[in-house]
Amino acid sequence: MTVVFDWQGVDVRLGGRAQVQALQGVTLRIHAGERVAVIGPNGSGKSTLLRALHRLVPVAAGRVEAASRGQAGVVEAGRRQAMLFQRPFLLRCSALNNIRLGLWLAGLPWRATRQPAWAALERVGLQAWADRSARALSGGQQQRLAFARAWALRPQVWLLDEPTASLDPHAKREIEQLMAVFASEPGATLVFASHNLGQVKRLAQRVLYLEGGRLLADLPVERFFDEAILAQTSPQALAFVRGEVG
Ligand SMILES: Nc1ncnc2c1ncn2[C@@H]1O[C@H](COP(=O)(O)OP(=O)(O)OP(=O)(O)O)[C@@H](O)[C@H]1O
Numbered sequence: 175m176t177v178v179f180d181w182q183g184v185d186v187r188l189g190g191r192a193q194v195q196a197l198q199g200v201t202l203r204i205h206a207g208e209r210v211a212v213i214g215p216n217g218s219g220k221s222t223l224l225r226a227l228h229r230l231v232p233v234a235a236g237r238v239e240a241a242s243r244g245q246a247g248v249v250e251a252g253r254r255q256a257m258l259f260q261r262p263f264l265l266r267c268s269a270l271n272n273i274r275l276g277l278w279l280a281g282l283p284w285r286a287t288r289q290p291a292w293a294a295l296e297r298v299g300l301q302a303w304a305d306r307s308a309r310a311l312s313g314g315q316q317q318r319l320a321f322a323r324a325w326a327l328r329p330q331v332w333l334l335d336e337p338t339a340s341l342d343p344h345a346k347r348e349i350e351q352l353m354a355v356f357a358s359e360p361g362a363t364l365v366f367a368s369h370n371l372g373q374v375k376r377l378a379q380r381v382l383y384l385e386g387g388r389l390l391a392d393l394p395v396e397r398f399f400d401e402a403i404l405a406q407t408s409p410q411a412l413a414f415v416r417g418e419v420g
């Protein structure tokens with residue numbers, strides 16, 4: 175199986191003079207095709223983990239293998255990753271042009287961007303909004319547009335930082351459907367942070383629990399939500415789950 179991320183004892187420090195230890199000694203291996211949820215209290219390092227996987231923040235110590243070394247020795251160079259955030263960053267132009275610009279920035283000639291941008295809008299059901307200003311769309315539509323813009327570039331790895339946190343239940347379901355559909359494309363890998371344990375159960379195969387920048391549990395989803403197993407692996411994770419549910 176292809177290894178997508180292979181971390182050994184990774185530390186990340188942030189802030190002035192890098193004094194905040196945002197991640198500490200994280201050892202983690204993620205394979206192609208996995209659907210992984212990252213959970214934990216506020217400030218536990220979820221966003222930092224995703225940003226470091228996307229190489230938006232530097233790693234202070236430890237070993238990061240970008241990808242590669244499947245058992246068959248597969249080396250995957252130039253893997254395409256997309257990262258999406260709780261609040262999508264959209265440009266001040268039409269929905270269609272947001273996607274066209276994404277494709278153009280990726281190197282496509284402008285005239286070649288129209289067709290794939292339309293296909294991406296259709297993929298998320300936003301054709302009727304193509305000419306609408308992206309920033310005038312609802313929160314759920316903006317997030318769908320952000321997914322479309324990312325999907326147009328055919329990412330193999332999706333890194334999503336609480337993509338439904340600011341959405342109403344209906345929009346949340348729509349985005350979850352997109353997450354499920356995109357994650358089920360052949361070889362796609364999904365890593366998402368969430369505060370919603372129902373969403374974690376619906377979408378993830380595996381759960382990472384962070385607290386204070388440390389990875390305290392890394393379990394298949396059915397084992398994570400088995401209290402007897404979780405109690406043995408990480409009493410802190412169990413306390414968190416009980417607190418979230420209670
Ligand atoms: N730019 C920054 N400069 C300094 N410290 C930071 C910075 N970004 C995050 N931190 C700190 O790093 C730690 C981890 O933050 P992070 O945002 O990764 O947590 P999180 O689990 O995503 O929290 P939340 O649930 O609130 O989104 C926290 O202590 C936070 O204050």
Ligand SMILES: [Mg+2]
Pocket residue numbers: 220221222335367
């Ligand atoms: Mg966060």
